[in-house]
Amino acid sequence: METTTSTLKTKYEEYKLANPKKRIRDIAADLQVSEAELLATGLGETVTLLKKDFETILKQVNSLGYVMALTRNEYCVSERKGVYENISFTPHAGLVLGEDIDLRLFMQQWHFGFSVKENRRESLQFFDRQGTAIHKIYLTDTSNKAAYDDLVQQFQDTENPEIVVSPAQNSTITELPDAAIETTAFQDAWKGMNDSHEFFGLLRKFKLSRTQALRLAPARYTKKVDLQAFKTIAETCSTQQIPVMIFVGNKGCIQIHSGNITKLVPMGPWFNVLDPEFNLHLREDMIAEAWHVIKPSTDGDVNSIELYDADGEMILQMFGKRKPGIPELTEWRDLVNNTSKG
Template sequence: MSTIIESRSFTLSEAWKGVQSAKPGIRIREAAKELGVSEAELLATKLHDGVTRLQGPWPELLNRFKTLGKVMSLTRNNACILEHKGPFQDVNVMGEDTRAMATVIGPIETRVFFSGWHFAFAATEEKSDRVLKSIQIFDRSGEAVTKIYLQEKSDEAAYEKLVDEFRAEDQSRELDVEPYALDVHNGPTDADAFLNEWSELKDTHDFFGLLRRHQVSRYRALELASGRFTFQVNAKVTPKQILDNASVSKLPIMIFAGNRGNLQIHQGKVRTIRLLDRGHTGAEQWLNVLDPDFNMHMRMDLVHTAWVVRKPTTEGDVTSVELFDKEKNLITQFFGLRKPGIPEKSEWRALVHELPAL
């Protein structure tokens, strides 16, 4: 390791200590933003001090999560975090190389896109009176993709074996992070043809292919379909109203939140809903689901627009509510819980019908 790299790592590590001293309890993600670096770069300063860099193959690493027993799986984007406790029960890998992806089904449910997996670490951290052990995955820009935390009943021996077997040869503190270019979709060239294809959808999963074929962003698609397949609802009221009503009526719902490398899904009922102010200035407003094996934390102050979206399928229309931030990035999607081949529940449609339209 060069003297320059060592010096930069030491300087960044000292700067992190300074931020922690000035703002006790600050999370690593927020500290990284203040220091103008990625979270992965900041975590890498702890290599040889409770942090170990891991390597792939990523599908094999994901499959080994099954050996850990009950864990907590965390997936987030800038405005929403989903946390589930349970085992990685059923893992299925499909495709190869950059097209490889996987489905995880069971108490923890995710859709994994390995093209977004670039850095991985095992981390042991002391927080208050606890020792937290985790596996943390990041994309090539250093943004967190997913984090897996051991729980009281996790298999620590399996964790240590995983860390030993997937330990990377390169344990340098310097990471070669690379920002992503902005995704620019200027389509569709033919809006009528796009909307006509939308009207002929047979499955909700076909929507992704529709966007790709017409080279149109998700948000632009919702704008084009406004009044026909989509309409806006009050963004500041909608998320809490959905969760409150689903909690009171015990209606099972689906919540999707993700990023480039991971999409985590909640399927089931929600019970304890809380709206809280957080952050050092109190400006952050968080909408929370605080259930025993499922937590959601959403930054309501970052929710800018909310859309009701209708997609035709062979079982009838499927209705979602989709939240976006000011930059038109997708934050979260809500659906009524349904299984393939089963029509959407009328109770979910009634709940969506009650949302305050703009």
């Protein structure tokens, strides 16, 4: 059902008055529109449309100083404070490789950009063609507000005020039958990996979904575990201060937290990390599968815990903190292996 912007604006304002604590993403779902379409109702007031020169915009985000980066998927939100540093782009992906903010950017998915004022918070927000959020950058109390205002003025799009989103797409992968997979060749290729980043190439080569790959992996390299194993590992990393890497992503951005997690706070269906520089919000009740996964590398085996939803979409990956050329932490490896045996 098509809804004019003016009609949607009225519905949005009425809904917010009746439900003041609801977030825009949830309101969009309830009103059966996209988040970008709701933001567009504020154009000229609280929202400014940005030109689709996203790479140049991102290269200037460093000038904002200390900000909060937010990336989410359907069931997990990662929020990391820091400075955007070492920003670069290739035809395949963009990189932000700061000590605190670490991102992989897939710019072909980026389609709309806005600056947004909401409840005295200001942000840059980016969306795909369907109007689903890809990445958001929030100012903090110590951000450079003047640089933000300059950036918004420089990249304001005054020529394309209309926001037209594409229909929602079914992203669920239709798996081939297991019997149609070259399982032996796939398992040999898995065991021959030199880097965990090669895994995505194996999925494409052998036409596998991620969870199907985990099912058909060579012996000892994967094991299905329960949610409690993930929680036990997170709690142990918190109490023993074992540094981790937590990957949360969507089709346009992957955000990586590297470091300790300390304050774990369960709240209803949410598993939360509430640390000063890093917040994580994970919907426990939407996790359909949890796996302990081992991928070979030239630095030795790399162990991860991976969480998936009912459609086989990845929600979160957690590794021990490491860098290329350095073996993973023994404390992490022992913890994951001992917990997954339980």
